[in-house]
Amino acid sequence: MQIINKKYLNLNKLRKSFHDGKPFPHLILDNFLTQNFFKKLNLEGFNTLKKQGKNFNTDLEKNKWISKNSQLPKQIKLIINELNKKEWINNLSRLSKIDNLFSTKVSNTDLANYHEMKEKGYLGPHVDHSSDPDTDSPHVLNLLLYLSKKWNYKWGGSTLLFDEKGKKIIKEIQYRPNRAIIFLHTPYSFHGVKKISKNKYIRSSIYVDYYSNEISPYKNIKLNFEKKWFKHGTFFILPKKIDYLKIKNYSYVKTFLNYNIKKFLFG
Numbered sequence: 080m081q082i083i084n085k086k087y088l089n090l091n092k093l094r095k096s097f098h099d100g101k102p103f104p105h106l107i108l109d110n111f112l113t114q115n116f117f118k119k120l121n122l123e124g125f126n127t128l129k130k131q132g133k134n135f136n137t138d139l140e141k142n143k144w145i146s147k148n149s150q151l152p153k154q155i156k157l158i159i160n161e162l163n164k165k166e167w168i169n170n171l172s173r174l175s176k177i178d179n180l181f182s183t184k185v186s187n188t189d190l191a192n193y194h195e196m197k198e199k200g201y202l203g204p205h206v207d208h209s210s211d212p213d214t215d216s217p218h219v220l221n222l223l224l225y226l227s228k229k230w231n232y233k234w235g236g237s238t239l240l241f242d243e244k245g246k247k248i249i250k251e252i253q254y255r256p257n258r259a260i261i262f263l264h265t266p267y268s269f270h271g272v273k274k275i276s277k278n279k280y281i282r283s284s285i286y287v288d289y290y291s292n293e294i295s296p297y298k299n300i301k302l303n304f305e306k307k308w309f310k311h312g313t314f315f316i317l318p319k320k321i322d323y324l325k326i327k328n329y330s331y332v333k334t335f336l337n338y339n340i341k342k343f344l345f346g
């Protein structure tokens with residue numbers, strides 16, 4: 080069965096749209112999975128399973144749960160496999176003009192490509208880890224796929240793209256069933272999730288990260304900020320300056336220092 084909508088198997092024609100995206104290159108692909116596959120996708124039973132993934136519940140990562148791939152239903156595994164295939168990765172490489180693109184070889188069962196958020200869920204502005212845990216290669220692209228069958232944009236849950244400092248929202252991409260987003264990941268690609276209002280539905284999504292063996296992976300791309308990649312961990316921006324003095328934010332402060340020292344030295 081065809082999984083990805085045929086019209087997206089060659090993204091070359093959308094290259095301009097991707098590279099023109101602000102604040103950093105991105106693309107929104109509606110009806111990403113074929114109608115047939117999406118119709119048959121059933122997450123209902125899965126949502127109620129006793130889950131053994133990882134829960135996040137801090138001010139910056141609220142009501143979020145990620146799975147281990149080993150316990151995912153077959154249909155979700157099929158999607159993830161498809162997004163890791165060579166043909167698809169070549170398609171992304173042509174779209175982004177990034178050479179030597181690959182998805183991580185870290186054992187698939189250790190990965191957590193399926194995410195859920197419920198009411199009051201929120202993800203503050205952040206950049207992801209900057210390198211492949213296995214090879215240390217730069218993290219250059221992300222693909223998000225919205226899987227919930229029912230959603231109303233009034234409930235929030237949009238993906239937000241921020242300026243290069245992670246302070247100002249530049250673009251809001253609403254959560255719509257079967258919508259995918261591909262975006263360039265750089266040390267300045269701040270993104271997050273708009274707060275979810277009170278409702279009974281779950282915001283389900285798939286997240287796949289891609290890497291490149293290139294030392295200067297962004298060399299073919301026009302960016303409105305410094306092109307240099309540097310190594311850093313996942314880094315969240317705290318809402319107010321005073322938040323950096325709070326003991327409960329200790330781990331975020333550590334990543335803040337790490338990020339800014341690396342940026343100063345190598346960015």
Ligand SMILES: [Fe+2]
Nearest residue numbers: 205206207270
């Ligand atoms: Fe992220």
